[in-house]
Amino acid sequence: MSAVGAHDADRRYHVAIVGAGPAGFYAAEALLQASEGVAVDLYDRLPTPYGLVRYGVAPDHPKLKQVITVFRAIAAMAGFRFLGNVTVGRDVSVEDLRRHYHAVIIACGAERDRVLDIPGADLKGVHGGMAFVGWYNGHPYRRSLAPDLSGKTAVVLGLGNVALDVVRILAKPSDALARTDIAAHALETLAASGIERIVVAGRSGPAQARCTEKELREFGTIPGCVTTAEPGHFAASPERGVAAIFSGFPAADAAMGSRHCHFAFGLQPIAILGNDRVSGVRFARSPISEGLPLLGAEVEVDVEADIVIACIGSRATLLPGLPYVGGESFVRNEAGRICDAQGWVPALYAAGWIKRGASGTIGTNRADAVETVGHLLADLPSLPEPTSSVHLLTGAGTSIGRSSISFAQWENIDRAEILGGANHAKPREKITDIAAMILNAGE
Numbered sequence: 001m002s003a004v005g006a007h008d009a010d011r012r013y014h015v016a017i018v019g020a021g022p023a024g025f026y027a028a029e030a031l032l033q034a035s036e037g038v039a040v041d042l043y044d045r046l047p048t049p050y051g052l053v054r055y056g057v058a059p060d061h062p063k064l065k066q067v068i069t070v071f072r073a074i075a076a077m078a079g080f081r082f083l084g085n086v087t088v089g090r091d092v093s094v095e096d097l098r099r100h101y102h103a104v105i106i107a108c109g110a111e112r113d114r115v116l117d118i119p120g121a122d123l124k125g126v127h128g129g130m131a132f133v134g135w136y137n138g139h140p141y142r143r144s145l146a147p148d149l150s151g152k153t154a155v156v157l158g159l160g161n162v163a164l165d166v167v168r169i170l171a172k173p174s175d176a177l178a179r180t181d182i183a184a185h186a187l188e189t190l191a192a193s194g195i196e197r198i199v200v201a202g203r204s205g206p207a208q209a210r211c212t213e214k215e216l217r218e219f220g221t222i223p224g225c226v227t228t229a230e231p232g233h234f235a236a237s238p239e240r241g242v243a244a245i246f247s248g249f250p251a252a253d254a255a256m257g258s259r260h261c262h263f264a265f266g267l268q269p270i271a272i273l274g275n276d277r278v279s280g281v282r283f284a285r286s287p288i289s290e291g292l293p294l295l296g297a298e299v300e301v302d303v304e305a306d307i308v309i310a311c312i313g314s315r316a317t318l319l320p321g322l323p324y325v326g327g328e329s330f331v332r333n334e335a336g337r338i339c340d341a342q343g344w345v346p347a348l349y350a351a352g353w354i355k356r357g358a359s360g361t362i363g364t365n366r367a368d369a370v371e372t373v374g375h376l377l378a379d380l381p382s383l384p385e386p387t388s389s390v391h392l393l394t395g396a397g398t399s400i401g402r403s404s405i406s407f408a409q410w411e412n413i414d415r416a417e418i419l420g421g422a423n424h425a426k427p428r429e430k431i432t433d434i435a436a437m438i439l440n441a442g443e
């Protein structure tokens with residue numbers, strides 16, 4: 001396998017971008033549009049591009065993945081190269097990249113689950129939301145998660161959009177997912193799922209829930225699933241449309257339908273209960289008034305659970321040597337220029353979730369990347385020349401040259417997946433094993 005051809009040597013400046021998610025692609029676009037003198041190498045640790053558009057966005061929301069058409073057009077721009085299957089921090093260090101490129105943009109996202117720091121959180125059957133989402137989306141690092149869905153009750157912690165995705169995937173009948181690009185292993189497990197009741201527990205009141213209206217409204221329409229919400233505290237908050245949607249769900253706890261999804265509020269998890277595996281969650285429960293939890297009036301309640309999925313946020317993907325802040329939520333930076341305790345680290349930039357933390361939509365990453373690239377382009381003429389050439393790092397004889405996957409090779413993987421999906425009336429059957437991806441990448 002040799003993915004990397006001769007680099008675009010005519011271009012004056014060479015920029016490496018680490019991470020081929022939305023932020024990486026939008027940064028590449030901004031660089032290539034701004035200057036014909038810049039060549040961009042977009043690295044990803046996976047042989048597949050697109051980051052969380054492929055491994056985060058829910059399989060039953062295919063329209064959102066149409067943004068891939070934009071990314072494909074960026075990949076076709078002169079001066080662009082994709083170098084998949086290269087893990088920065090293992091196969092090449094950030095320092096190495098700085099030696100071979102004029103500038104480096106870190107755009108490797110925030111894929112680590114925030115830690116559920118309460119007793120019992122390490123019991124079997126407790127999973128992080130990012131891990132669970134990666135599992136059903138066929139992320140090669142997450143396919144071994146194999147969650148046990150044989151029990152009757154799932155508790156999902158959190159009221160953000162990631163929580164809603166997880167709940168919807170658990171709540172939907174598997175035949176409603178069968179024609180999506182959900183991973184085959186996940187479809188099989190979900191088809192055999194025994195889950196009948198899903199409790200969605202938020203710390204906040206309904207007025208503070210972080211999910212968006214469109215995603216919440218969908219809960220009224222899931223076939224075979226009755227959605228209810230805790231009654232009695234939806235007052236006011238006209239500016240928070242989600243509270244109004246919650247209040248539209250019936251309050252009855254004894255629901256009909258093969259599945260029941262129940263939203264509950266003011267529940268702060270304080271312990272996961274169980275011996276070798278989870279059997280429940282203990283919460284400090286605050287009464288809700290005017291849509292908000294009343295602090296100082298908590299009582300303890302236990303909720304049964306056969307599986308717990310904690311969708312409580314995510315933290316920056318770690319690269320050795322970078323300055324992380326905010327509980328490792330993101331890398332320290334000033335409008336995209338990475339800064340350590342001494343100030344700006346020359347030629348080092350950040351874009352996307354690693355720059356601002358896990359927030360916003362796919363499109364938010366465009367303006368974010370444009371801001372970073374604006375600073376980079378302003379700095380470029382005064383940045384020191386690299387001490388070594390890009391060719392010496394990525395040329396045919398180098399280990400990156402031998403093991404990296406080009407965009408054309410990714411397109412071979414893409415074709416194989418689409419072909420594999422056609423047999424099952426799916427848009428694609430994702431290849432979830434890196435060795436199999438490489439086999440399908442061809443020369």
Ligand SMILES: Cc1cc2nc3c(=O)[nH]c(=O)nc-3n(C[C@H](O)[C@H](O)[C@H](O)COP(=O)(O)OP(=O)(O)OC[C@H]3O[C@@H](n4cnc5c(N)ncnc54)[C@H](O)[C@@H]3O)c2cc1C
Nearest residue numbers: 019021022023044045051052056088108109352353361362
């Ligand atoms: C479950 C979920 C559902 C979502 N649904 C939606 C939605 O419906 N609509 C919407 O607008 N937004 C949605 N989002 C948000 C959207 O996915 C993010 O805004 C966006 O993906 C962030 O882009 P990014 O490029 O910063 O990070 P990512 O998309 O995470 O990309 C980071 C890339 O870096 C690579 N990488 C990591 N470490 C290394 C390394 N060491 N070396 C090389 N490469 C590395 C990763 O493989 C990955 O490809 C969702 C997010 C999640 C988690």
